[in-house]
Amino acid sequence: MTRWPLLTVLVPLLGGCAGASSSVFEEARSPSCEYQGQPATPMIVLAAQAVPSATLLPCVKLLPAGWSVSDVFIRSGRARFTLDSDRAGPHAVTVVLTRYCDLPPVTKVPTDEPGTRRFEQIGDVRPGVGFTGTRFYLFQGGCVTYQFQFQGEERAGPIGDTNLAVSFVTRDEVRSRVREDTGGRADLDPSPTRGSR
């Protein structure tokens, strides 16, 4: 019996803490192109470490209404985040950064991101069911894949939203951010004289 009062105090407290901190958490955990007025969030720094050769890093520039970042996962060699849409459905766009891409039969199209080459692959368009497709951005030291999986018939709107939402930051910008955050004590990448052995 004596535990119940404790629980009744603890549960709202924990809930309150979780609620209060959730917005801060979300902001910091988001792979945003800007965070607190500076380029790149800790997630983007981590993505840069995951693919050390990548000169460009995908990030979320501006989320249109109805879109949200749902899943961020970064491990050595690969960084991934997913965008959900209230119209195009959950996991509507999955953005993946890797060192290399295996390109299927694709069509080269004019790029909208400086320093990249862009390719498109139309997967499947079924009226009333949805749309799947893949976009590739190739650049020095890396490859970014957008996997589209839209539910419903609308296609142009979500793709336009994605173009607005996802952009790139340069590795140099991330490098500057790291130097600034560490008071000039640390560099993102190894100096040319300190490689592996």
Place this chain on the structure above:
Amino acid sequence: MVEPIRRQRSRAIEEPAGARERRVSRSDRRRRPSGEAPPLPRSLNTTGRYWLAATGLVLVVWAAALTSGRTNNYILAFDQTVLRWVVDLRTPVLTTIAQGLHALGSQWTIRVLFWSTVLVLLVVRRFRHLFIFLGAALIVIAASTFMTYVFLRPRPFGTEILGDWTMFADPSRPVAVFAAILVGMLYALVPQGRVRQIGKLVAACLVAALAAARVYLAVDWPSDALVAVVFGVTVPLVAFHLLTPYEVFPVAYRRGRSAHLDVGGRRGEAIHRALEDQLGITVLEIKPFGLSGSAGSTPLRVCAKSDPNTYLFAKLYSGHHLRADRWYKLGRTLLYGRLEDEKPFNNVRRLVQQEHYALHLLYYGADVRSPAPVGLVTITPEREYLVVTEFIEDAKEISEVEVDDALIDDGLRIVRELWEAGLAHRDIKPANLLVRDGKVHLIDVFFAEVQPTPWRQAVDLANMMLVLACRSSVERVYERARRQFSVEEISEAFAATRGITMPSQLRRLMRAQGRDMHAEFLRLLPQPPGRISIQRWSLRRIGLLAAVLLASLLIVLLAVFNFRWAGLL
């Protein structure tokens, strides 16, 4: 010398004088002064305190790092200095070795260690250790993951990272989980002693090797690996020390009921001291006694110094028994509704108070031939107590003697006396009916109830008749019962009794004899009684069922979610 408690009977019960006149020599009792430790204090050992202090330090540093940029800079400076020094040691051979050691923290290594431990604990039915192992692993996984999301600390800067990693660095989750699982394995699987000490050394070497390899490969910052070791060791260490202390739940690979506590070592010494201080009894020997007939406590036979030396009976109760009683009552409530008072006890003190009170009530109040209460002894306040009673020497279980008419009458008279005193024993079975010098003694009064329902009293009668019939005949018991009970009372008894209301030992005994004595008694009745349902449906029972199902589902989902997150599934 203090005289033992003597029974003040309202009327004489014919029994041999020698049996009742035996005395236990008692010296002065000693009151424990305020502030003095109880006989068996519950505490962490020195190592546990060091780990707890280290965790406290980590928490302070974390809090400082979250609130102060300067602390972060100090940590970064420390990490970079150590990391540079370690990275300067890199050679192709050392790198190959480090990459091999890095596999210690891989998902597959963790999975194999984790699931093999779970499997062994299931096979040896050490469920308490299993739950603490699972709980500690879950806490380490969840908390270390949560902290990585709080700190958002990137991997080491300025150095080529030579190993695989996932998400943020602080604390190093693979090191924390690996350490937690190794410590959990040591405390759940390895008996205390030399083997565990060797195991600790091996575990320390393995964890240190993994941490060092990850720093060498620049997968972790040095401080992240260090913090992970502290956290991963402390959580299971403290959990096992506090929730499965060796004295209460020893890790042993011998047969025996898990309900029984080890009465050697520190606990044995504590019991000796407690009996001497609190009851003034000089103890010569304490031995487990009749373990097979007891599941709710640890029964002991205490040899007390006297002239001649005298035996006492003691039942050791702990929080373990309290929880077992709670689960038993919850199970009965879920399966049958409220058969009787299924309200669980709040704490161990209440539980032993109930037994102590019942002993007094039966011995002094109801004139039922039962063991004389000697006293209550505190071993660890609120956690462990000893209920001490007279030991009925030279007695045999009723299932081991020939039951004649006199014994039948005596057994039935006990039920009549219980009825007249407004009591029910609620656990009448062969193990609780001892025979000495042609008289039946009723023992183990833990379940006894004051002012029970008529249904519960009727069940006592039927169970007594069934026990007596096991060693005589149904017809004979029925015929003798008719001298003390009316046909209506006997009919009610057999209408109320079936299945769960018969103790499992009694059911086993009847099965072994290949007889359905319940049906035989029914056939002897002038007319078959109507059945009294033992299923009680109520909103409380339905709500409880729903709550238990929901809680089970949530626990499974939480465990699966966390285990998947940690790569254990």
